[in-house]
Amino acid sequence: MSRRRFARSAARRGPVRQARDDESPPSYDINAGNRLAITARFASGTIEVRRRGGQRFTLQDSGQLRLRDKLVTRAGAQLTLLLPGHQWVVLRGAARLLSIPRRGASSGKVHIALLRGVIRARGNQRGGGVTIHQGRRRVHTASGEMRLRLRAGGALAVSSIDATVDVSGPHAPRVVSAGSGLVLDQRPGFAHALLSAPTSLRPVVFRGPRAPRLRWKTVASARRYRVLVGRDADFFQIVERADITSTSYTPRLSGLSGKFYWKVIALGEAKRGAPSKIYGFRIEKNDD
Incomplete structure (x- = not known):
């Protein structure tokens, strides 16, 4: 760079300010x-x-x-x-x-x-x-x-x-290691993720061609579980409701084909739209 071009570039940048140790x-x-x-x-x-x-x-x-x-x-x-x-x-x-x-x-x-x-x-x-x-x-x-x-x-x-x-992403996410959160990878034909929330479960959206298998660790009481499915991120319809009395549940999405979005929400029985207190929640690969 020539001296003239360097001088013009330095003038545009302004003076270099050196911060002192006692400054914020x-x-x-x-x-x-x-x-x-x-x-x-x-x-x-x-x-x-x-x-x-x-x-x-x-x-x-x-x-x-x-x-x-x-x-x-x-x-x-x-x-x-x-x-x-x-x-x-x-x-x-x-x-x-x-x-x-x-x-x-x-x-x-x-x-x-x-x-x-x-x-x-x-x-x-x-x-x-x-x-x-x-x-x-x-x-x-x-x-x-x-x-x-x-x-x-x-x-x-x-x-x-x-x-x-x-x-x-181009494929459904898949967990590659377990932990206190989500660990994600994109591979064809998988819908697999892990979610742990200390007090409540918020809506989580998974895009993929397969219905996930749902497992959980601890539930305060019998709660109602809803699986919502739709063709875009803004419109969902209720496919199934289930009371959480066991530790495993696989939604039956019969008659549905193509690529859908699965939105999984834990709801209290009385409060519509309010999250229930599920402390550990797992969505696993479904080979069925």
């Missing part, structure tokens, strides 16, 4: 340029931004981000993206910005590709939500909070979850 963590408003309604914060270390064409810089040098930027945390740094509608994403590792709400939007969908590391995300039920991509896999939280880790082999491990979550 730096915060960058990255609305400038592309008007992304998002703020980046980090407490220590370095956040490196990589762009196509080989351009690289750190967030100490510039406060502007663009879509498709690759964000890489260095030296134990943690990047927090504050989004409209009380949504946020915390990154440790490497990710790429795919879609961010514009300035002034009270809600909107956030799409981030997780390349490696861990992401914590909180969505917004009012038309928003955070979607984490890994290849053709994706996990979406419309409300509440989730924590995802990219494991070896490309599996998305959700180690903690308190959210309405939509798991989707």
Whole structure:
């Protein structure tokens, strides 16, 4: 790069500010340029931004981000993206910005590709939500909070979850290891996942060609269990109701063909729409 071009580039970036040890963590408003309604914060270390064409810089040098930027945390740094509608994403590792709400939007969908590391995300039920991509896999939280880790082999491990979550992709998700959360993989012909919630079970949507087998560990009392099925994420009809008196139940979806969405909800007997207190819930592969 020539001296003249370097001087113009430095003038656009502005002076490099060195933070003192006694100062609060730096915060960058990255609305400038592309008007992304998002703020980046980090407490220590370095956040490196990589762009196509080989351009690289750190967030100490510039406060502007663009879509498709690759964000890489260095030296134990943690990047927090504050989004409209009380949504946020915390990154440790490497990710790429795919879609961010514009300035002034009270809600909107956030799409981030997780390349490696861990992401914590909180969505917004009012038309928003955070979607984490890994290849053709994706996990979406419309409300509440989730924590995802990219494991070896490309599996998305959700180690903690308190959210309405939509798991989707080219095939139904499958659990690759057990734990206190969801561990997801996409393989043909499977509908398999594990969910543990400490106090209540929120709706979970599974997209796939097979009906799941349902198992649970502890139920406070006999509860009514509903399995809802529909052709899109917005319309569901009740297929079966069952009282939870045993530890296993497989819904009979006779007469249905094609690719459907299964939405499994635990309901109290009296309170319609309220979650029941199921402490452990498993959806397994159905070979029948």
